[in-house]
Amino acid sequence: MLELIWKNLEKADELFIPGLSIDCVIIGFDGEQLKVLLLKWKGADAWTLPGGFVLKDEDLDTAAKKITYLRTHLKNLFLTQFEIFGRVSRNKLDPKIELDIPNLFKLPARLESWLAQRFITIGYLSLVKIADVNPKPDVFSEECAWFALDEIPTLVFDHQDIIDSALDRLRKQLNFLPVGKNLLPEKFTFPQLQKLYESILRQPLDRGNFQRKILKLDILERLEKLKEGKAHKAPYLYRFNQKKYQQKIEQGIGFL
Amino acid sequence: MLELIWKNLEKADELFIPGLSIDCVIIGFDGEQLKVLLLKWKGADAWTLPGGFVLKDEDLDTAAKKITYLRTHLKNLFLTQFEIFGRVSRNKLDPKIELDIPNLFKLPARLESWLAQRFITIGYLSLVKIADVNPKPDVFSEECAWFALDEIPTLVFDHQDIIDSALDRLRKQLNFLPVGKNLLPEKFTFPQLQKLYESILRQPLDRGNFQRKILKLDILERLEKLKEGKAHKAPYLYRFNQKKYQQKIEQGIGFL
Numbered sequence: 001m002l003e004l005i006w007k008n009l010e011k012a013d014e015l016f017i018p019g020l021s022i023d024c025v026i027i028g029f030d031g032e033q034l035k036v037l038l039l040k041w042k043g044a045d046a047w048t049l050p051g052g053f054v055l056k057d058e059d060l061d062t063a064a065k066k067i068t069y070l071r072t073h074l075k076n077l078f079l080t081q082f083e084i085f086g087r088v089s090r091n092k093l094d095p096k097i098e099l100d101i102p103n104l105f106k107l108p109a110r111l112e113s114w115l116a117q118r119f120i121t122i123g124y125l126s127l128v129k130i131a132d133v134n135p136k137p138d139v140f141s142e143e144c145a146w147f148a149l150d151e152i153p154t155l156v157f158d159h160q161d162i163i164d165s166a167l168d169r170l171r172k173q174l175n176f177l178p179v180g181k182n183l184l185p186e187k188f189t190f191p192q193l194q195k196l197y198e199s200i201l202r203q204p205l206d207r208g209n210f211q212r213k214i215l216k217l218d219i220l221e222r223l224e225k226l227k228e229g230k231a232h233k234a235p236y237l238y239r240f241n242q243k244k245y246q247q248k249i250e251q252g253i254g255f256l
Numbered sequence: 257m258l259e260l261i262w263k264n265l266e267k268a269d270e271l272f273i274p275g276l277s278i279d280c281v282i283i284g285f286d287g288e289q290l291k292v293l294l295l296k297w298k299g300a301d302a303w304t305l306p307g308g309f310v311l312k313d314e315d316l317d318t319a320a321k322k323i324t325y326l327r328t329h330l331k332n333l334f335l336t337q338f339e340i341f342g343r344v345s346r347n348k349l350d351p352k353i354e355l356d357i358p359n360l361f362k363l364p365a366r367l368e369s370w371l372a373q374r375f376i377t378i379g380y381l382s383l384v385k386i387a388d389v390n391p392k393p394d395v396f397s398e399e400c401a402w403f404a405l406d407e408i409p410t411l412v413f414d415h416q417d418i419i420d421s422a423l424d425r426l427r428k429q430l431n432f433l434p435v436g437k438n439l440l441p442e443k444f445t446f447p448q449l450q451k452l453y454e455s456i457l458r459q460p461l462d463r464g465n466f467q468r469k470i471l472k473l474d475i476l477e478r479l480e481k482l483k484e485g486k487a488h489k490a491p492y493l494y495r496f497n498q499k500k501y502q503q504k505i506e507q508g509i510g511f512l
Contacts, residue, residue: 019273020276020376054342059342084316087316122342171508175428
């Protein structure tokens, strides 16, 4: 399967929709902060979002799934399109980044003009549990790694703008995205849930207010106490009631 | 300016990005219900969203502005991209609609295959005050008219899906879109504001709760009473405090 993308890329001008790409912002949460999954191109000091092209007869969502799998080995991701990026010169490389893409990927010279054309890219947002996945770099990349949002290295093209926009959308659609369910472990404490919301909203939240609002939603099931520290101080673990959670996400979770 | 689109269309294959279009869902509110602006193609019984193509060296937002102006004569619209539609066969015509597009628009035969290729379209949402605008059909259209959402005629391609998706986005981003400011007249009553929110959320809202939530936001200025009916029963008029309104929209208006 991974070999396929090599073969496809050599015939990119025949197989793919010209001037259209997909870039995926894969977001995880490590219990303390949000992280984003990035790839480092082989033989170049350049980090990028996992991205790729769309076959001429392929639906966009199918392409997004395939691209994330081919480039990071992650399967069955929750993926939702969030914005299309079409500034005229968006795929011009920053002159600080020295990169000869066709050479780097050993592509036929014929493809130089195909790759240099104006590209419009569709941004997809994905939310994953960091502890549950095992991302690996694809054949074009030498690393695939999680970065805290304030430690993102210099990225190619407008990929930093794409990440910023994904985080903005995450905040604005917080009530309708399965944020808690997709980013937290199955069992979590109230402080973990609050930290997640604080990371997305980028502001501290009042503990009492937050707890009251969340409990009012009636989407949590209380479990045993966390087995850590002194038993009488240990916080309770919770999990989402899947059915109620799903209903609330569809109606708008009414948290914001 | 309107002539330009004719000339451009004859050279569509040279001038425009292949396979990419923009369609605009222009939403208004008449005090009672939401309406959408549609065009009827000349010489065919087919209604469409105002749409068009993107020049090879044109930013997407610039193209969206130009397209709405060229096709409906509306200027300076609030426009925001909401989704990209890319199902493989989305621009196949419903066989129930008999339409020969190149012939209809008197286009060179050369363009037949250009028009028949797979098109991906970017949906833009616009919110306008119906009473303040005077839409007119363009050279391709014989009518340009507002339709209540439950009276939309059969539309070409997937334009009904595009409208449904725009309304869904309007509901989900209600807290971050200038809904009240763009859809209501400058001065409005509380019942009008409530009706607008009810139309978007498609559910009745409790009057007391709604009033309390909105007043707590501190974005309204109370004006004189509406000069209608018996003076002691007349409702007060309100307007938005522009500065506070803008701040709240950026933070999330916290209504939902």
